[in-house]
Amino acid sequence: MTATRASRGFAHEVYDAVIVGGGHNGLVAAAYLARAGRSVLVLERLGRTGGAAVSTRPFAGVDARLSRYSYLVSLLPAKIVRELGLRFRVRRRTVSSYTPHVRGGAPGGLLVGGGEDRTRESFARLTGSEREYDNWRAFYAMTAEVAGKVFPTLTEPLPTRSALRDRVGDATAWRTLFEEPIGVALEERFADDLVRGVALTDALIGTFADAHDPTLVQNRCFLYHVIGGGTGEWDVPVGGMGALTDALADAARSAGAEIVTGHEALRIHTDGTAPAEVTFRTAAGEGTVVARHVLVNASPRALAELLGEEPDPAVPAPEGAQFKVNMLLSRLPRLRDASVDPREAFGGTFHIAEGYEQLRRAHAEAAAGELPSVPPSEIYCHSLTDPSILGPELAERGCQTLTLFGLHTPARLFGHDNQQAREVLLTATLAQLDAHLAEPLTDCLAFDADDRPCIEAKTPLDLERELRLPGGHIFHRDLSWPYADPEADAAGRWGVATAHRGVLLCGAGAVRGGGVSGVPGHNAAMAVLGH
Numbered sequence: 001m002t003a004t005r006a007s008r009g010f011a012h013e014v015y016d017a018v019i020v021g022g023g024h025n026g027l028v029a030a031a032y033l034a035r036a037g038r039s040v041l042v043l044e045r046l047g048r049t050g051g052a053a054v055s056t057r058p059f060a061g062v063d064a065r066l067s068r069y070s071y072l073v074s075l076l077p078a079k080i081v082r083e084l085g086l087r088f089r090v091r092r093r094t095v096s097s098y099t100p101h102v103r104g105g106a107p108g109g110l111l112v113g114g115g116e117d118r119t120r121e122s123f124a125r126l127t128g129s130e131r132e133y134d135n136w137r138a139f140y141a142m143t144a145e146v147a148g149k150v151f152p153t154l155t156e157p158l159p160t161r162s163a164l165r166d167r168v169g170d171a172t173a174w175r176t177l178f179e180e181p182i183g184v185a186l187e188e189r190f191a192d193d194l195v196r197g198v199a200l201t202d203a204l205i206g207t208f209a210d211a212h213d214p215t216l217v218q219n220r221c222f223l224y225h226v227i228g229g230g231t232g233e234w235d236v237p238v239g240g241m242g243a244l245t246d247a248l249a250d251a252a253r254s255a256g257a258e259i260v261t262g263h264e265a266l267r268i269h270t271d272g273t274a275p276a277e278v279t280f281r282t283a284a285g286e287g288t289v290v291a292r293h294v295l296v297n298a299s300p301r302a303l304a305e306l307l308g309e310e311p312d313p314a315v316p317a318p319e320g321a322q323f324k325v326n327m328l329l330s331r332l333p334r335l336r337d338a339s340v341d342p343r344e345a346f347g348g349t350f351h352i353a354e355g356y357e358q359l360r361r362a363h364a365e366a367a368a369g370e371l372p373s374v375p376p377s378e379i380y381c382h383s384l385t386d387p388s389i390l391g392p393e394l395a396e397r398g399c400q401t402l403t404l405f406g407l408h409t410p411a412r413l414f415g416h417d418n419q420q421a422r423e424v425l426l427t428a429t430l431a432q433l434d435a436h437l438a439e440p441l442t443d444c445l446a447f448d449a450d451d452r453p454c455i456e457a458k459t460p461l462d463l464e465r466e467l468r469l470p471g472g473h474i475f476h477r478d479l480s481w482p483y484a485d486p487e488a489d490a491a492g493r494w495g496v497a498t499a500h501r502g503v504l505l506c507g508a509g510a511v512r513g514g515g516v517s518g519v520p521g522h523n524a525a526m527a528v529l530g531h
Contacts (some may be wrong), residue, residue: 010041010258010289011039011258012039012041013290014275014290014291014292015039015040015041015289015290015291015292016033016038016039016040016291016292016293016528017029017030017033017038017039017040017041017291017292017293017294017295017528018040018041018042018043018276018278018289018291018293018294018295019040019041019042019043019294019295019296019297019506020043020265020268020278020294020295020296020297020298020306021042021043021044021045021051021265021296021297021298021507022042022043022044022046022049022050022051022249022259022261022297023049023050023051023052023053023245023297023507024050024051024053024244024245024248024516024518024521025297025506025507025508025513025517025518025519025520025521025524026042026044026051026295026297026506026507026521027042027049027245027248027249027251027252027259027521028080028084028248028506028518028521028522028525029295029297029506029521029522029524029525030042030252030255030257030259030521031084031248031251031252031255031257032083032084032521032522032525032526032529033257033525033528033529034252034255034256034257035084035255036525036529038528038529039256040252040256040257040258041257041258041259041260041289041291042252042257042258042259042260043260043263043264043265043278043280043289044259044260044261044262044263045262045263045264045265045468046261046262047261047262048261049245049248049249049259049261050241050242050245050246050249051245051297051467052069052070052463052467052469052474053067053069053070053241053242053244053245053516054067054068054069054241054242054245055067055068055239055240055241055242055243055389056068056242058326058456059328059446059448059452059454059456060448060449060450060452061448061449061450062328062394062446062448062449062454063390063391063393063394064328064383064389064390064391064394064399064401064454065239065240065242065389065390066240066326066328066382066389066401066403067237067240067241067242067382067389067403068326069241069324069458069463069467070241070474070515070516071241071380071382071403071405072234072235072236072237072380072516073090073234073235073236073237073241073244073516074225074228074229074232074233074234074235074515075154075224075227075228075229075514075515075516075517075519076229076244076516076517076518077151077154077155077229077517077518077519077522078229079155080155080518080519080522084248084251085251086244086247086248086251087247087250088237088238088243088244088247089237089238090235090236090237090238091235091236091238091385091386092233092235092236093113093234093235093236093347093348093380093385094113094114094344094347094348095111095112095113095114095344095345095347095348096112096113096348096349097110097111097112097113097198097348097349097350097351098110098111098112098340098344098345098346098348098349098350098351099194099197099198099350099351099354100335100336100337100345100350100351100352100436101126101194101355102336102435102436107335107336107337107436108125108126108337108339109122109335109337109339109340109345109436110122110123110126110194110195110198111340111344111345112198112348113348114344119133120133123136123195126192126194126195127191127192127195131191132190132191132192132195135189135190136190136195136199138189139185139189139190139199140226140232142170142172142173142176143173143177143226143227143232144226144231144232145170145173146168146170146173146177146223146226146227147226147227147228147229147230147231147232148230148231149167149168149169150164150167150168150223150227150482151227151228151229151230152230153167153482154482154512154517154519155519155522155523157484157493157494157531158482158483158484158492158493158494158495158511158512159482159483159484160483160484160485160486161481161483163483164482164483165178177219177222177223178216178219178223178481179216181211181212181213181214181216181218181219182200182203182211182216182218182219182222183200183210183211183212183218184212186199186200186211186356193355193356193357194355194356196355196356197351197354197355197356197357197358197359198351198354200354200356200359201349201351201354201359201376201378201407202221202222202225202226203218203219203221203222203225204218204221204359204407204408205221205225205322205405205407206221206320206321206322206473206474206475206514207220207221207321207475207478207479208319208321208363208366208408208410209221209363210360210363210364211356211359211360217478217479220478220479220480220481221479223481223482224479224514224515228515234349236382236385236386237386238386238388239386239388239389240382240386240389241516244516248518262282262283263280263281263282264280264281264282265278265279265280265306266279266280266281266286266306267279267306267307267308268294268296268303268306268307268503270294270307270500270501270502270503272500272501272502273501275290275291275292275502276290276291276292276293276294276500276502276503277289277290278290278291278294292502293502293503293504293528294502294503294504295496295504295505295506295524295525295528296498296503296504296505296506296507297506297507297521298468298476298507298509299318299468299469299470299473299476299477299507299508299509300476300477300498300505300509301317301318301470301476301477302468302470303498303503303505303509307500307503317470317471318470318471318473318476318477318478319410319411319412319460319471319472319473320410320411320460320463320464320469320471320472320473320474321366321407321408321409321410321411321460322405322406322407322409322460322472322474323375323377323404323405323406323407323409323425323426323429323457323458323459323460324403324404324405324406324457324458324463325377325402325403325404325406325426325429325455325456325457325458326401326402326403326404326455326456327401327402327403327404327441327445327454327455327456328394328399328400328401328402328445328446328454328455329399329400329401329402329441329444329445329446329454330397330398330399330444330445330446331398331399331400331444332346332381332400332444333437333438333439333440333441333443333444334437334438334439335436335437335438336436336437336438337436343384346379346380346381346384346400346402347380347381347384347385348380349378349379349380350378350379350380351376351378352376352377352378352379352429352432352433352436353374353375353376353377353432354376354377354378354407358374358376359376359407359408361373361374362374362375362376362407362408363408365408366408366409366410366413369412369413370413371409371413371421371424371425371428372408372409372428373428374428374432375406375407375408375409375425375428375429375432376406376407376408376432377404377405377406377407377429377432377433378404378405378407379402379403379404379405379433380402380403381400381401381402381403382401382403383395383399383400383401384400389401394446399446404429404433406425406429409425409459409460410460411459411460411461411464411471411472414459414460414461415461418459418461418462421459422457422458422459422462425457425459426457430442459472460472460473474508474514475508475509475513475514475515476507476508476509476513476514477509479513479514480495480511480512480513482495482511482512484511490527490530491504491527493527494523494524494526494527495510495511495512495513495520495523496510496511496520496523496524496527497527504524504527504528505520505524506520506521506523506524506525507520508520510523510524
C-alpha cells in the first residue's frame with residue numbers, strides 16, 4: 001500500500017492509529033494514544049466532534065444548550081477524567097426519582113431522595129407500611145455492593161465469568177443479576193406494582209425486553225445502570241454533554257492527535273498482516289490514509305460495511321426502542337399532587353406510566369406491532385441542577401428544560417410512516433404526563449424566534465438517520481456481559497477485538513460498551529499499547 005496520495009495534508013505517511021468516528025469513545029482513545037506518543041488521526045464524518053454526546057441549541061433564536069441525545073452520566077470512570085486531565089464536572093441530583101400516581105381517585109407520588117426520612121414516609125404513604133421501603137433499601141444495598149466490585153473491572157482486562165463471580169462473592173446477588181430474569185427478583189422482593197415498575201425501568205433504558213425475557217438482555221441493561229461510578233448514581237454533566245466531548249477533543253489535540261471533521265470513512269482494507277488502508281470522502285473528493293491500527297468508533301454493523309462484509313444472517317439486526325423528546329418551558333408545570341414541589345419532582349427522574357403492569361402491557365403491544373396505548377416514559381429537568389445551560393435572559397424569565405425518554409417504542413413501529421407515528425406517539429406520551437399535571441404541558445412550553453413551540457421529538461429512525469445508530473440502537477447492539485472467554489487474545493481480553501488483526505472496536509458495540517462511559521475508547525487504547 002502507498003500513502004502518497006492518502007496523506008496529502010496530514011502530518012504522517014503512516015499513522016500508528018486511525019480512529020473512525022469522533023464521538024466520545026473515539027476521542028478518549030485518541031487522547032490516550034497520543035499521550036503515549038503514538039501518531040493518531042481521527043476521521044469524523046460530521047462537521048463537529050462529539051457524536052451523540054453533544055450540546056446544541058435546537059430551537060431557533062433560543063439560547064438553551066440542550067444535551068440533545070445522550071443526557072446523563074453514570075458510567076464514565078473518574079480514572080479517565082483524572083488521567084486525561086479533563087476540565088469536566090458532574091453534579092449529583094438531590095432527588096433520585098418521583099413517580100406520580102392516582103389511587104382511590106386521589107393524586108399522590110412516590111418520592112425517592114430528599115433524605116431517608118422523606119423517602120421512608122413516601123413509601124409508607126404509598127404502601128401502608130414500611131416493609132416495602134426496607135426491601136427497597138436491602139435490594140439497592142445489594143446492587144451497590146456489586147457495583148463497588150464490578151465497576152473497577154471495566155477499565156481492566158476482562159475477567160472470566162468465574163473470576164467475576166468470585167469477585168462478586170455474594171451467590172444471591174450473582175443469581176439475581178446474572179442468572180435469572182430480573183423480574184423474578186422484583187416480584188419476590190416487592191409487592192407494590194408501582195415500586196416494581198420503578199425498579200424495572202433501569203433494565204429497559206434503550207432495551208426492548210420483558211422483565212422475564214429468557215435471554216437476560218434486560219439483566220445486562222440493569223447491571224450497567226446500577227454499577228455506574230461504583231454506586232449506581234446518575235449525574236448531570238455541568239455545561240451539558242457537549243462539555244465532556246469538547247474537553248476530550250481538547251485533551252486529544254493537546255496531546256498531539258490530529259482531528260479532522262467532514263471526513264467520512266468509506267472503506268477499510270486490510271489483509272491482517274500489513275498496515276490497513278482507510279478510504280475516506282470529503283467535500284473535495286476521496287482520499288486514503290494508512291494505519292498500523294484502525295479503531296472504529298461505530299457500530300459492528302457499520303464496521304462490516306466498511307470492510308465490505310455481509311452482515312451475519314444469524315445475528316438479528318440491531319433495533320433501538322426509545323423515544324426522545326427535548327423541550328424548553330417558560331415555567332415548570334404545577335402538579336396535581338400538591339404535596340411535592342415541582343422543582344423536586346422534575347429535578348430527579350419523573351416516571352410516567354411506568355408501573356410494572358403498565359410496562360408489561362406496553363411491551364406486549366409493541367411486540368405485537370402497535371404503538372403502546374399508554375406509552376411509558378421518564379423526564380428530568382437538566383437546568384434545575386445545572387442552570388449554566390440557559391442563557392441569562394432565559395434564566396431570568398424562569399425557563400427550564402425538560403428531557404423525555406420513552407420506552408418500548410421499537411424502530412419497527414415507525415417504518416411505515418415515521419412522521420405520523422412520531423406525532424401519534426408524542427400526543428399519547430404528553431397525555432400521560434398531563435394526567436398528573438394541574439395544567440396542560442403545552443401551556444408551559446416556551447416559543448422560539450419563529451413563534452413555534454420549543455419541542456422536538458426523535459424516534460429510533462430519526463436517530464439512525466442523524467447519528468447512523470443502527471436501527472436507532474443507542475448501544476449499537478444489545479449489551480454484553482462484562483466478562484470474557486478465557487482463551488481470548490490480547491484485544492479480546494480488552495473486549496475490543498474484531499475478526500481482523502489490527503482493526504479494533506472502540507465504540508458502544510464493544511464488550512462493556514453502551515452509555516457515555518469512555519470505557520471502550522480507553523480499552524481499545526490499552527489493547528493497542530499492549531497493556
